[in-house]
């Protein structure tokens with residue numbers, strides 16, 4: 001049975017628990033009513049996400065986060081039309097918490113479940129509408145540079161739920177490159193935002209790090225990480241204060257190298273496909289240097305560039321709810337036998 005609220009509004013409750021953020025959001029007819037995100041500080045001491053600690057924290061957070069999202073939206077559980085949850089890709093223990101919650105909610109309220117591909121949701125974050133905010137979404141077909149802690153991909157988006165990966169990383173993701181190099185410099189986890197902040201005070205041309213030679217539209221970041229590590233090791237032999245003395249220059253040069261690698265392939269993809277409607281998504285798209293470089297590149301190649309709001313770049317349930325809204329309209333539901341997937345292709 002599909003539950004409907006009094007006004008026949010489509011109210012989607014979105015649940016995100018793929019990594020280390022527990023998030024819940026309510027979207028009404030495509031418009032955002034609430035988007036609550038609880039981060040997990042417990043991982044900071046370990047320099048990376050500890051899967052078992054992440055799933056335990058999700059268990060503690062999920063009920064209060066959903067409660068807050070519903071209250072902020074002014075919506076009762078029984079008014080929810082459908083519940084959308086991240087099925088994958090992500091950490092299995094973390095995904096299980098969101099999936100189990102969705103099943104419980106569905107059983108209790110009668111709202112059907114919609115399973116969501118986290119990668120598709122990052123791409124569709126551009127379609128979240130907000131009251132009293134201009135709405136200028138990308139037009140199909142568009143290219144999306146999806147850059148996060150787990151992915152670096154160039155995607156051709158033909159329709160809301162019709163996407164194809166043109167190229168992707170063959171090893172580390174761009175976010176991992178930021179985080180691993182930041183760790184070597186003694187910066188806290190996740191290091192991306194710290195590198196971003198320090199890079200503003202440094203010289204991006206101070207140091208040159210190697211760029212990969214990878215065919216087609218694929219990426220590679222593990223070579224950069226290694227060359228960064230070896231360079232620091234050599235310099236520290238000469239001067240033990242090297243990192244402290246040159247931290248801002250190191251951050252600026254590292255950031256510039258990552259941005260150059262990302263943009264080289266994006267420009268190539270835009271040229272070869274003839275698509276000039278370009279978007280960016282995922283946690284790394286919060287990077288101020290990348291945002292600036294994308295805007296400059298857009299002017300140079302006459303792209304129409306779409307950059308999402310900060311709140312919709314990192315993991316959040318609003319993107320899960322909006323994807324659920326599109327799947328609801330196509331009648332794509334899932335049943336109680338749904339299990340999460342650690343790995344998932346963007347087309348699934």
Ligand code: KG4
Pocket residue numbers: 019147148149150151174175176178179190191192193196282283284285286287288313314315
């Ligand atoms: O999409 P996301 O929230 O989730 C995962 O994929 O886990 O992305 C997190 C990644 C981390 O690697 C983080 O360091 C990176 O996004 N990130 C940034 C910035 N803000 C977040 N990287 C560079 N500059 C930033 N300002």
